[in-house]
Amino acid sequence: MAGLIPQNFIDDLISRSDIVEVINARVPLKRKGKEFTACCPFHNEKTPSFTVSENKQFYYCFGCHAKGNVIGFLMDYEHLSYVDAIESLAADQHLDVPHEDNGQVNQQKQDKQPLYDILKQASELYQQQLKTSERAIDYLKQRGLSGEIAKQFKIGYAPDGWDFLTSHLGKSKEHLLALSKTGLIVNKDNNKTYDRFRDRIIFPITDQRGRIIGFGGRILDQGEPKYLNSPENAVFHKGYELYGLYESKQALRKIDLIIVVEGYMDVVALAQHGINYAVASLGTATTTEQIQKTFRTTHEIIFCYDGDNAGKKAAWRALENTLSVIRDGMVAKFLFLPEKEDPDTMVRKEGKQAFEQRIKNATTLSEFLFNNLISESDISTQEGKALVASKANKLIQKMHNSLFKDLLIKQLSSLVGLSQQHLEAKISSADKASKPVPKTVKPVRGQQVQNNKTRIAITLLLQNPMLASHHKVPDDFKNAFTKGLPLLYALQKTIESNTEISSAALLERFRDNEHEKALQRLSMLQTPETENADNIIEVYKNLIERLSYEDRDEYFNYKIKNNEQLTAEEQKEYLELCIK
Ligand SMILES: [Zn+2]
DSSP states (O other), rough: OOTSSSSHHHHHHHSSOOOHHHHHHTSEEEETTTTEEETTTSSSSSSSSEETTTTEEEEETTTOEEEEEEHHHHHHTTTTOOOHHHHHHHTTTTTTOOSSSSSSHHHHHHHHHHHHHHHHHHHHHHHHHHHHHHHHHHHHHHOOOHHHHHTTTOOEEEESSSHHHHHHHHOSSHHHHHHHHHHHHOTTSOOOEESSSSSSEEEEOOTTTTOEEEEEESSSSSSOEEEEEEOOOOOOGGGOOOTTHHHHHHHOOOOOOOEEEEEEHHHHHHHHTTTOOOOEEEESSSSSHHHHHTTTTOSSEEEEEESHHHHHHHHHHHHHHHTTOTTTTEEEEEEEOOOOOHHHHHHHHHHHHHHHHHHHEEEHHHHHHHHHHHHHTTTTTTTHHHHHHHHHHHHHHTTOSSSHHHHHHHHHHHHTOOOOOHHHHHHHHHHHHSOOOOOOOOOOOOSBBBOHHHHHHHHHHHTTTHHHHOOOOOGGGGGBTTTHEEEEEHEEEEEOOOOOHHHHHHHTTTSTTTTTTHHHHHHHHOOHHHHTTTHHHHHHHHHHHHHHHHHHHHHHHHHHHHHHOHHHHHHHHHHHTTTT
């Protein structure tokens, strides 16, 4: 269940989000009548049976029966936990996820706030220091950076000295603790501390919402290490963050492509030359999480590396990680710079236009993949071909089903002279062995009697929550005899707790409930009753009245058949029912 995130927030989040937009950003959709379709991202198919309903804000696959609302989609598609799916959706809407005032999550949040505060104060202090240090200003000027760019990226300067931060920001025990938790100061054995960043240019690293979560520091002169990062801490997780992503989003309304580079200086230098769509991974390899995050912002990624061996290796890691996240409609390319050059030196040397020309000519993923494999073996021999096929198979197995995957298999087939069917069979058999068997759908635990009208009533109420205020479900449905009526009652009560609730949010309230699967199925059900919008209230009202009558009737029949005694009150009710 939702746990500590207030239910009303989740309702509201679902109503604000558009499932078509969210899915379309990941799986390009085509309009088909009232709905949208695509080839299903959850099973292998050539003709689209994956359907997204804009009205209902649900998706459904007629092939593999995957279904759900926007949160369920994010959980399944991006392998997110429930809370992470909500966080991700909220971040898209620029919303903070509130947590109810109890428990661990709130505690964690309280623990984080002082860290954000101290990081912000430190950043401001470093920026002030930059203004007073001629040496640092000269250094940046020498690298061709203007004051505007320094300001845009909040570049600062950490002066030389061991206790600059503690003397300015370590005013209290709490401040000192926060400084130490962020890693801005380092604790020594003798209870003393010293500043981590000394005599360095400071690049603040921001999260998706623009909060400073850590710093990168570059040395001004010669010295080691050239670059120094904040250590991981409660708010800074290297493998998840990208330097410059927030700034790109601020600078551009629509981002057609993103170039992933290695260093802070590269991002800033490119921005200085008007290429403000560069981000840096905060380590040598770009992680799958970073690639996923980037693909949420754009459809095209250009990985840019040095042409030397280390660069090629890093690029190959990026390729491997890209394969496991790439879907149709996403593009990944690789740009190798001449040896000894990086984007910073390159763009300063040749300018924006020439650099953008390099981006245009970047190597496609498939080219890089196959060229690299071929370079490692002699494909004029059968042995070499087999080696290429087996290596390529291992990589292709990681991919989601997509046309792109099919094309790679086709290319491999012509390269090694094995039929596509043969390769596909190999890939999918390995695939099946590595994937867990999907959970089977549990039947709805029912009571004694089934009544098809119940299904229709539940469907109507689920798809049109406003019906709850037009015709109330009677209280005795709570313990009704007929299967499904207690669920109808539960739906009524849930809607009463938030009369504005949308269908998709209503479904969300039943996540992990025993009826979740049944409700998901009914949420997409189309019947003459659900399709006839004109007299839906009337139809629903009649259904409820009819169900109420039939339930009591069944109940009395059951009692009488089993020779159970009716109470005086029941006898009276039964008589009334009989003459109805
Ligand atoms: Zn499917």
